[in-house]
Amino acid sequence: MQExxxxxxLASSILMGVVFLALMIGxxxxxxxxxxxxRNRRLN
Known part of the structure; x- marks a missing residue:
């Protein structure tokens, strides 16, 4: 059971890390x- x-x-922590990285990159x-x-608005 413990294993x-x-x-x-471990899987949930990795998943949370991936989601966090995705949010940061986004x-x-x-x-x-x-x-x-x-910038485009200023030029126009």
Whole structure:
């Protein structure tokens, strides 16, 4: 039982880490896209 619980916790922690990285990358890309939009608006 303990081994199964350990694997479950390990998998869940890895999944949370992947989701966290995805959110971080998404927010960074979103900020860059917003900056490009602002630059285009200023040029226009």
């Amino acid at each position: 199964a619980l350990f694997h479950f916790v 927010s960074v890309l979103g900020e860059r896209l917003d900056r490009k939009r602002l």
